[in-house]
Amino acid sequence: MQFQxxxxxxxxxxxxxxxxxWTxxxxxxxxxxxxxxxxIGVPPPSDVPLFYQCSPPLLTQDxxxxxxxxxxxxxxxxxxxxxDGELWLGLASDHTDRALETHSVAASKQICAKPVADTLWRFREVEPHxxxxxxxxxxxxxxxxxxYQDGSLTSILPLRQLQRGAGMTGATAMLCGTLPAIGGVRSSSAFHMALVDPILGHKIEWSYKTSVLQVVS
Incomplete structure (x- = not known):
């Protein structure tokens, strides 16, 4: 993967x-x-927060x-x-199968691609704010x-705390939790997201579309 x-x-x-x-x-x-x-049948987590293990090839910039x-x-x-020992901050979408989620949250995350924006900020430069x-x-x-979503990172556990809790070493990527959906969780053929830094005046944005494969049984 390449990042700017x-x-x-x-x-x-x-x-x-x-x-x-659960962050x-x-x-x-x-x-x-x-x-x-x-x-509604979604199994409760065994711990809070919980760090689900997924396959790295799920990450995509398509x-x-x-x-x-x-x-x-x-x-x-x-x-x-x-x-390489440096921590970077970016933006991603935890695309999830909501039907499968009622059977296994871990499986619902593993089955979907995880779109990632192509820009990163050096974490230590934004950590103070x-x-x-x-x-x-x-x-x-x-x-x-x-x-669909709008809020500050005050709603999510401190990212440094999550990094330590997950034991991030080597070449590790982590999606860090999200904000409530305005009007409730629902599907859409297109998704646009942004991470805004009002202090330094920077923004990361990314858009992607979802095409639906027919379920055949």
Missing amino acids: TANGVLTCTPTRLIVAG GRDRAIVDHHIEELAA REIQALGPDTSGEAEPFLLKQ LDHLRLKSWIVEDGRRVL
Whole structure:
């Protein structure tokens, strides 16, 4: 994979991919969400936060992904990359199969590609004002773009804490959790996301489309 950085192009091939879940900073809200999902059949996590192990080739910078069936959706997340001892921050979508999620959260994450924006920021340069960063996403409904997620990183556990909890070593990539969906989780054929740094005036953006494969049985 190739990423644009302030110091030029960074080429890397992560050998480990982690998708962090249940990373909300307010534990009461997390526990309430676990109870809501349990009521519709989603198994509760064995720990909070939980670090799901996924296959690194799921990471993609393609502008279109394919998904099996109509019940998948994206969610914007901070993206950490550890490469040659340096920690980088970017943006990714934890595209997930919501139907499969009721049987296995881990399987629902492993079955879908994880789109990643092609820009990275050096983590130590944004860490002092990390909570000021804003995460946003949009979906397409009835032919128009609709705001889907919007909030600051204060809603997510400190990324340095997640990095340590996941034991990121070597060439490791991690998606760090997300924000609630405005109006509820739902599918869309197109997903646009942004990570905004209002202090340094920088922004990472990425868009992708999802084509649905027919389920044959």
